[in-house]
Every structure is written in C-alpha cells, then in structure tokens.
Amino acid sequence: MSEYNGYITAEPIAGAEAGPLASERVAVKDNISTAGVRTTCGSAMLESYVPPYDATVIERLNEAGATITGKTNMDEFGMGTTTETSAFGPVENPAALGRVPGGSSGGSAAVVAAGDADMALGTDTGGSVRCPAAFCGVVGIKPTYGLVSRHGLVAYANSLEQIGPIAPAVEDAARLLDVIAGPDERDATTREAGAESAYAAAADGDVAGTEIGVPTQLLEGADEAVVERFWAAIDELEAQGADYHEVELPSLEHAVEAYYMIAMSEASSNLARFDGVRYGPATESDSEGDWNDAFAAVREAGFGEEVKRRILLGTYALSAGYQDKYYRKAQDARAWVKRDFDEALKEADVLASPTMPVPPFERGESLSDPLTMYLADANTVPVNLANLPAISVPAGETDAGAPVGIQFIGPAFGEEQIVRVGSALA
C-alpha cells in the first residue's frame, strides 16, 4: 500500500516476455476486470468480487508484455471528481499534498505521478481520465467512443465511457493507446479504427500551421490562475507555429445537466444488477418481507452515498411523467453539443480549453455539496456527449503550486491530431 492510498489491490500480474510494453509497469483502474484478481469498483458491494475472465484491454496488455502493478483506487463505480467516494478511503494527490487527485481515476493518476507505475489505465465517462491527469500533473487521453473495447469494464454509463491511458508524457500515453485500441468482437460498439494505429509516432511536436479553436464558453467562470496557465500554453503553441481563434458554442451551456441526466439514467439501470444474488454481500434470507426488501437492504448496505444519489436521480428522471422533461431533453442537448463541436472542428484542427475550470480542491472541500462537484466537470463532459477524443496535458502550476491541465479536443478518430498538439507541450 502506498502512503497516498493509490492502490486497492497491489497484486502484480506478469505479461508476455516480449512485446512493445515489456519494460513497462502499468497500473489498472479497479473497474476493469482481471481474471483471478479482485475487482471492486471502489465499492463495498464488490469488496470480494473476483472476475472469472479478463477484460479485452487486460488481454492486450498481457500480450504486449506489460507488467500490471495492481488495481487502482477510484471513486465508487466511477462516480466522483475527487476520488473521495471510494469505500477503500480517499486518495492523496502526490503532486499537491492536501489536495484531491481528481477523479474518478484518481488512483491511476496518483500512482503515475508518484512514479510507482510507468503508465496506467483509467476510464473516462465524463472526464474521469482527464480530470485526475490534470490535477496530478500528468497526461491523460479519453479516446473516441468506439476506439477501445469496453468488454470487461464494469458499466456505469455505457453510451459515454471509454477506457483511456495515463502517463507522464504524451508519447507514452499514445504508446499505451496503440496497444489497447482497435476492434473487438466482444464489444459491438468498437469500429475498425485503431486496428493499425500509430499514435505514438504522431507525438512529433510539430504544430506548425495547426489551427486551434478556443470555445469561449469553456473559459467563462474558470479560475483566474487556471485561465492564466491556459493562455500561457496557447502562447507557447503560437510560438511554435500554431494559430488560434475563439469560437462560440452555445450548446455547451447545457452540457453539464445533459451529461448528468444521461449518466444517472444509465447508472440507475446498469447498477440494478447488484442485488446480492450473483455477487455482493449475502441477502438476509430470513427477512420478514419479500425479495424486494432483501434486495433493498443489500443495496443500502453495499452502496455509498454518491452512488445512491445517482441511482435515485436516474430512477426519478426515467419514471413515468418525467422522461420527456428530463431524459429526452438531455438527448436533444447531446445532439446539439455534437453538432456544435462538428461545426467548430470544420474550422479548426483541434479545440482547446482548460481541462478543469478550477485547481484541485482541498480534500473534503466539495463532498458536502454534490452540485458544486458536478459543475466542476463543465469542460470535460461535453466531449463524452459528443463521442470525441480529447487529451489533457500539463500546463504548469498555479502560484500556490497546484497543477493545471490544458485539454485538446479532436474530431472523431482524430487521436493523431490531439497527440501531435499535446506533444508540443509535454
């Protein structure tokens, strides 16, 4: 166990003897199934769950020769922005002590930032790779929806999430992406893209002639120190031959509520499987009531508060009389965000924004107010709604020593573009 609590289970898994990742130690978020090694999702519900099979990305890591260092701590079922909702305790930020590492893949980013792993896999449903990468001063990539197989990923919100790499440098993150990307017959949402990828080769730092669009909505309301670091990074890219222009994307005003509506609705359905019968803590078979009471008791005991909050809000949104008001409007907003991004990407190679509008929170700061925590995801969630790829790259630190990340968003399956631009900075 590390002193910053990055791992839930530090049990190494050896890979093949040779391969592109033969000398790399790779940490894996604990919602990705590892055969024979427990996979908890940061939840008491799965405290002793041991998957009988490997996720596709784990098979690919094994074949590539990677040594898996263990399973990293995370917000329970990926629901959080701080890695404080884990049933296994919060994670410290090794790059900024006293602050949160970001979430929900906070353990993965922390072990990379601390040097206890060379690379890591996280998952990004609404920013859960990019946020902790930004807060811990490392690189994180959220791939295009459909680039990386989700087979063996314990689902939170299927239509939004992707597994993505975290590493100290862009080229390393791209090398890990090269290994995990590509079609998988066990995930029908994967595409042919990525089969013969060469993302690492795109990390050449050549941004001469690159046009960068800056959505003004993603700077409004951002912390001053963060905005300052953001423009300093844009200046640096300009000095290397890139150009930028500002662009208005009005749909982004509604991205946070649309994202949470859709994610919570999908979660309420996905997490229905945790009933204490096939896995999880035992149900009380001598209960007076019927099986619904038994299930409700297991779910009360096994789920933490943030998970219950999201299941309930999702159930509410999908209940009779509310679907049109919330869920369908959220789908309209999703389509609108997607169109806005597509239009903006006709005039730009990539779009740029601060990854997070704020520096990492002090530990404990946001927990009592869930809405404040949700609003911190304003810059990352639009990318998931639009199914696009994005990378978070370190952009220096605030005067108080807190890491800041800059995010580059590319067109669908445009991973090479975001890797190239990111590699000009890190």
Added chain:
Amino acid sequence: MSADADGDAVDPEEVKYIAELARVQLSDAEAERFTEQFADILTYFETLDEVPDFESEPELTNVMRPDDPEEGLSQEEALQNAPATEDGYFKGPPVS
C-alpha cells in the same frame, strides 16, 4: 407518484418512493439529506427546458458476424462469486 411532471422540489415521501422503485432502502436521515440536495440539483436540471428540440440522426451501421458457438464461462465460474448457491443454481431470497 403524487407529484405532477411540472411539480417543483421533491419531498421526503417522494424520495422514499423513488428509493423503493430503485430497491434502495434509505434511513430517515438519508432521505432528508437527499430531499434537500435533490431540490438544488433538479432546479439546476430544469434549465434543460431551454434546449430546443433537436433531430439527431446517429450514424448507425449493422455489425454482424457469424453465429459460431464459442466457449463461455463454466457453470462453476459463473457461480463462484455468489454468496449462496444450491445444486448448481444461484440461491436468492424468498419471493414473498
């Protein structure tokens, strides 16, 4: 459900009803805390009203492959995480 679709904040009884639908038992303290938080969150979600109707035509393609039988999990593997089993089956709580 007692509230209509235009209703404002939820009350603790409604939160408990939703929890029942979701098969999650809640303590009184939790129900009260959630009632307060849901008021804030749902008020914020109301801004979805401002979103125009949007026709989206997602690009969908059929993904087909031959339906060849492959090895799956064994019965033993499928049962290995169950808290209770009997004669090779999952054992659940009584129906009523």
